[in-house]
Amino acid sequence: MPYPVVDISGTDPDLFEQLGTKSKFWFAKERKLYLYKQGRANTGENWAEVVSSRICDLLSIPHAHYDFALYGKNEGVICESIVPSGGRLVHANELLARFDRSYDVEKKHKQTAYALKTVLALLRKVSKFATLPPDWQDAPKEVTDPLGLFIGYIMLDALIANQDRHHENWGIIAEPLHRTVYLAPTFDHASSLGREVTDANRKDRLTTRDQRRTVACYANKGLSAFYDVEHPPRRLDTIETFRRAAKQDSKAAKAWLDRLNLITDDSVNNIFQGIPSDQIRISNLAVQFAVQLILINKTRLISIWEEI
Numbered sequence: 001m002p003y004p005v006v007d008i009s010g011t012d013p014d015l016f017e018q019l020g021t022k023s024k025f026w027f028a029k030e031r032k033l034y035l036y037k038q039g040r041a042n043t044g045e046n047w048a049e050v051v052s053s054r055i056c057d058l059l060s061i062p063h064a065h066y067d068f069a070l071y072g073k074n075e076g077v078i079c080e081s082i083v084p085s086g087g088r089l090v091h092a093n094e095l096l097a098r099f100d101r102s103y104d105v106e107k108k109h110k111q112t113a114y115a116l117k118t119v120l121a122l123l124r125k126v127s128k129f130a131t132l133p134p135d136w137q138d139a140p141k142e143v144t145d146p147l148g149l150f151i152g153y154i155m156l157d158a159l160i161a162n163q164d165r166h167h168e169n170w171g172i173i174a175e176p177l178h179r180t181v182y183l184a185p186t187f188d189h190a191s192s193l194g195r196e197v198t199d200a201n202r203k204d205r206l207t208t209r210d211q212r213r214t215v216a217c218y219a220n221k222g223l224s225a226f227y228d229v230e231h232p233p234r235r236l237d238t239i240e241t242f243r244r245a246a247k248q249d250s251k252a253a254k255a256w257l258d259r260l261n262l263i264t265d266d267s268v269n270n271i272f273q274g275i276p277s278d279q280i281r282i283s284n285l286a287v288q289f290a291v292q293l294i295l296i297n298k299t300r301l302i303s304i305w306e307e308i
């Protein structure tokens with residue numbers, strides 16, 4: 001199925017979104033609120049966002065749904081707001097600061113206080129008062145609370161090599177009118193799937209016989225946004241992050257791995273088939289590299305089943 005490219009040229013921005021690094025604005029259409037986000041030119045950010053959104057569909061992970069978009073000559077993506085009218089997205093940095101007054105809410109990167117241990121402890125606290133997203137239809141029965149769902153987000157990050165789950169890229173949604181609080185669907189996966197790798201580098205890694213240069217080596221080097229608490233602090237790799245998180249709720253983690261196990265090579269390949277390569281600027285090498293990366297990460301994730 002080809003992907004739609006939604007033309008929003010001529011749309012008047014209602015509000016510019018200040019958070020995040022990319023240029024973006026909110027606009028209303030047919031009583032719904034959408035965010036247009038413009039990936040930086042030639043970075044692959046747009047296709048990484050849309051493809052990751054389709055991977056979430058395969059895993060039935062609640063997520064912001066992204067489509068390609070054109071705004072005049074600018075290429076970007078659009079997504080409907082995950083925050084219902086009257087609701088508020090409370091980002092992780094705000095939550096972390098409530099538990100630790102010294103937490104630096106402004107420091108998105110190189111934030112050593114953003115430790116996996118701290119974040120998991122926060123999620124255990126959040127799980128006492130917050131629920132799963134109320135519209136999420138197909139939660140595995142073993143996933144019962146925000147911590148269990150967040151373990152799914154961490155598995156997703158490892159699968160797509162997302163290195164950007166910093167403290168403004170997840171949070172909880174509070175709806176005071178309905179007296180509900182729940183973990184927000186996952187959003188912002190534009191820094192994933194090796195989108196930043198050059199075609200020359202991809203070609204080299206896809207064809208080399210040098211075991212130190214392969215796509216698997218790239219996969220092994222994937223770092224999550226979370227730090228270890230040891231000295232000196234270091235960022236954990238994506239698989240180690242999942243391994244540690246999984247131990248907090250092994251039933252939920254195994255349910256996520258079961259879902260992952262059902263994803264076939266064909267279904268991953270199919271996701272890339274409908275991307276209009278001329279408009280969206282995804283090269284054949286980018287597709288081959290991203291597919292291999294996903295399949296390698298899938299195998300690496302499944303292989304730790306016994307350990308959790």
Ligand SMILES: Nc1ncnc2c1ncn2[C@@H]1O[C@H](COP(=O)(O)OP(=O)(O)OP(=O)(O)O)[C@@H](O)[C@H]1O
Nearest residue numbers: 017019020021022064079080081082083168187188
């Ligand atoms: N679908 C959505 N619904 C509600 N709020 C959203 C949605 N998508 C993004 N946001 C809000 O907009 C902010 C910026 O969006 P996003 O994280 O996608 O931008 P970015 O520029 O890619 O960020 P980064 O600097 O992390 O790469 C988010 O932190 C969140 O507060």
Ligand SMILES: [Mg+2]
Nearest residue numbers: 020168169188
């Ligand atoms: Mg972001």
